[in-house]
Amino acid sequence: AWRVHENSIAYCLLVFLRPPPGHSFSLELDTMGQLPARHSSIRVVLECMCSRGQLLADTLCFLHHPNDKLLRDRSSSLLRTLCTRSYLDVEKIACWVQLLVRSAWLLLPQSHHCQLTVLPSSRSCRFQLTGTSKVNICTEMIFAVQQ
Secondary structure: OEEEEOOEEEEEEEEEEOOOOOEEEEEOOOOOOOOOOOOOOEEEEEOOOHHHHHHOOOOOOOOOOOOOHHHHHHHHHHHHHHEEOOEEOHHHHHHHHHHHHHHHHHHOHHHHOOEEEEEOOOOEEEEEEEOOOOOEEEEEEEEEEOO
8 A cells, every 4th residue: 555645655565474485374363263353473383395395306394304404494593583482473573674675775776865764663664765855755564474
C-alpha cells in the first residue's frame, strides 16, 4: 500500500518470510486449539529432506545426516540470528533486515544524493529517505508467514 500526503510519500510493504531448506514454519495454537489472531508464536521445525535429496544429489537432510557440519552450521547460524529458542523472533528479524538494507544502500548510486535513516520500530522495519528535493519517502516493511 502507499499514500501521498503533501511533501511525503509512505509505502507499506508486506514481506513474506520463507523457512530455510530443511525447515518449516508451524503456527502455535492457543489453549482452545484455535489459531491466534495476532502476534502468535511461530515455531521453526526441522523437516526430513531425504526424498528431495534422492532427486537432487546436492541436498542433504539435516534431520538424518547430522554429521554434515558445514551445512548444519550455516543453517544454525541463520536460525540463531532470526530465532529465540525454536521460534521466530520478529525483533531479531527486524534488526537483521535493517542491517541488510543499510549495507545494501551504501552500494547504490542513490546513496550519494539521499540519506537513509532507520526509524525506531521493534516489530517491523521503517526507513526514511531524504534528499535534495523536499519530498520525504517513508517505507515500512511488515513481516508475515504463509501456512
